[in-house]
Amino acid sequence: MRTLIKNGTVINPETHFMEITNVIIEDEKIVHIGPITNVTVDDHIIDASGLLVVPGLVDIHVHFRDPGFPQKETISSGALSAAAGGFTSVVCMPNTKPSIDTVETLEYVLRTGLEQAVVKVYSSAALTYGIEGKVLTEMESLKQAGAVTFTDDGRTVMDPKLVYTAFRKAAELDVPISSHCEDHHLVSGGSLNQGEVSNQLGDPGIPRLGEELIIARDILFAEETGAQLHIQHVSTARGVQLIREAKARGVRVTGEGAPHHFSITDEQALLCGTLAKVNPPLRTKEDVEAVIAGLADGTLEAIATDHAPHTAEEKARPLGEAPFGLVGLETAVGLTFTFLVHSGRLSLMDALAKLTVNPSEIMGLPSGRLTKGSDADITILDPQKEWTVDPEQFKSQSRNSPFAGMKLKGKAVLTMVNGTVVYDEMLN
Ligand SMILES: NC(=O)N[C@@H](CC(=O)O)C(=O)O
Numbered sequence: 001m002r003t004l005i006k007n008g009t010v011i012n013p014e015t016h017f018m019e020i021t022n023v024i025i026e027d028e029k030i031v032h033i034g035p036i037t038n039v040t041v042d043d044h045i046i047d048a049s050g051l052l053v054v055p056g057l058v059d060i061h062v063h064f065r066d067p068g069f070p071q072k073e074t075i076s077s078g079a080l081s082a083a084a085g086g087f088t089s090v091v092c093m094p095n096t097k098p099s100i101d102t103v104e105t106l107e108y109v110l111r112t113g114l115e116q117a118v119v120k121v122y123s124s125a126a127l128t129y130g131i132e133g134k135v136l137t138e139m140e141s142l143k144q145a146g147a148v149t150f151t152d153d154g155r156t157v158m159d160p161k162l163v164y165t166a167f168r169k170a171a172e173l174d175v176p177i178s179s180h181c182e183d184h185h186l187v188s189g190g191s192l193n194q195g196e197v198s199n200q201l202g203d204p205g206i207p208r209l210g211e212e213l214i215i216a217r218d219i220l221f222a223e224e225t226g227a228q229l230h231i232q233h234v235s236t237a238r239g240v241q242l243i244r245e246a247k248a249r250g251v252r253v254t255g256e257g258a259p260h261h262f263s264i265t266d267e268q269a270l271l272c273g274t275l276a277k278v279n280p281p282l283r284t285k286e287d288v289e290a291v292i293a294g295l296a297d298g299t300l301e302a303i304a305t306d307h308a309p310h311t312a313e314e315k316a317r318p319l320g321e322a323p324f325g326l327v328g329l330e331t332a333v334g335l336t337f338t339f340l341v342h343s344g345r346l347s348l349m350d351a352l353a354k355l356t357v358n359p360s361e362i363m364g365l366p367s368g369r370l371t372k373g374s375d376a377d378i379t380i381l382d383p384q385k386e387w388t389v390d391p392e393q394f395k396s397q398s399r400n401s402p403f404a405g406m407k408l409k410g411k412a413v414l415t416m417v418n419g420t421v422v423y424d425e426m427l428n
């Protein structure tokens, strides 16, 4: 059977292609993009008039909690959440239990992804055993087994000697290091950005400097060793500036901005408490503006959700005891369109590049392109669709979103992986 997606605005950010045309899919692949000459009766036809037909979105920062915390998310529920958000490829973070620090656990995650997930599941591996910051993992064999990047996300490796060794190894293996930046000597005990809101709520606060010190440190390690460095979830104005300056002098560094860091501030904690507790924390208006400026000028190449599901019970704990993190996959497109595209801060093409080809390139994935011959991983977006975030409707197993009740404009309405529709609210 062939599938025909007709009359959509077809966009391939890699080549800046944008045209109202058609896409034909046959046997899991895109076989044609352009005018249609013959439509056969048994073709499955999807009318995309007025909609955007884009490469399946790529999220290089998700927490799927398997192994270890299936009550928060499993690889299959996480994948359903990804599909509902328009994502067709994801990169899992290694802070599971056990953490993804051996070939065996990595293979378990990748195999479960193949067997149970409706989207393509890639994985990082831990930099250190147990994400304990003490002993480096066997990076070479983990890379061979499919790890696309190394990170202790959730924690920072503090020992500079260990980090230096890891960067040298990464340079040798030509694999990116992804860095969660937080100096634990400076940052501990706080739940929110250190400032007026944390004061008001009696929280010790998390200083920007703790994040910036590690961004600066890791940039120096990348510069020294030639390794490729990716800075995760940048949240401060000076953090963005450090990356901008490093790029200007030729350091191999990339950065990601998370939707919550370009859309809301620490004041959200006054409205929804622990639901707005995330690491790095929501900061202030100036930082939000700087993250947007960093996305706009290319300092931050990627938008990544840092999808971090937690149970309602955990989030019901007092501010200082609840875990950090928020559900991100199903609100990312709405937040990107509302706060970046419709607001005129990023062009449509640029915003889509940050959700497709750019993150894919950073992690060396085959995804993120919409071209003849490529896998039919396609997302249809309705840029004008207005909707209200209702966590009860999430496909994710968790509901911890600070965006509940927010009105957004822009949504994924159909997601296809290898030619199979895995999410559909167009009702074709
Ligand atoms: N972002 C978060 O607030 N939490 C993440 C860890 C992380 O990305 O640092 C988690 O695993 O819950």
Ligand SMILES: [Zn+2]
Pocket (backbone or CB within 6 Å): 153, 154, 155, 180, 232, 233, 279, 280
């Ligand atoms: Zn992190």
Ligand SMILES: [Zn+2]
Pocket (backbone or CB within 6 Å): 061, 062, 063, 093, 153, 154, 306, 308
């Ligand atoms: Zn994370």
